[in-house]
Amino acid sequence: MKWSEFFTQGGYGFYVWGSYIAALVVLGGEVVLLMRRRKACKRVGRDRD
């Protein structure tokens, strides 16, 4: 498979990559926000693990 085929996805590139970018934003966003929330907790309760 050529890289150009990979990017165009047989003409469906916008829809296929749109879906996976949405997944990255939603799940990646969840991870980032959760890490921030955890950091706020960790600051107070560092020595309990």
Added chain:
Amino acid sequence: MNLYKYAAPAAFYPLAGKLIPWFAIPAAILFAVGLYIGFFIAPTDFQQGDAYRIMFIHVPAAWMGMFLYVLMAFYAGIGWAFNARLSSMMASSLAITGALFTLLSLVTGAFWGKPTWGTWWVWDARMTSTLILLFLYVGFISLQAATDDQRRADRAGAVLALVGVINVPIIYFSVQWWNTLHQGATIRILGKPSIAPPMLAAMLIMLAACWLYSIAIVLIRLRCIIFEREQSAAWITEGAA
């Protein structure tokens, strides 16, 4: 070993911390393997072309949205019936991940619907019931945020979550009960799946990855919730001192 002792937030907190990497690391590996098979090994579909590759994220996201809802209702119910704080906290933790997967299933569904049906959205039975699922999650999360009396919010949330469970079989069977634009199930519990083995493999691996991801994320969030809700408890104030 007395397993019941882990029903206490103070005992569960460190245990959850130890469990997280055992789910997070395999999740990352399976996401990579699933996407590799999905994009480089699975062949182009003869009907839908490459647009069908949206399936590898769409179907697991839709399933997780439904599974996590049932799990959330279960824990909310246990927390209510047995006055178990940790169960209610688990329900709160599950709600956010479940809501996000449901949102993702709607968004990826729109991206799939446009090229295959010519529309981003229709008020089809499956899509409408999935949108209702998202609203149920949002309602549950809002209830938690709306009151300072945490246990009262937990009880109200449990009622909402349990009543809303009825929506899950409606989503699942909607493609059989009504004449929907949405296609029928690709994977059936009985009988052969209707897709090529590498397509099926990629989707099941992505589903496993989503499960492991959810477990890891829900445990991390549960630890935060335990910490935030039990701030005044002795085991936290002593540990932090």
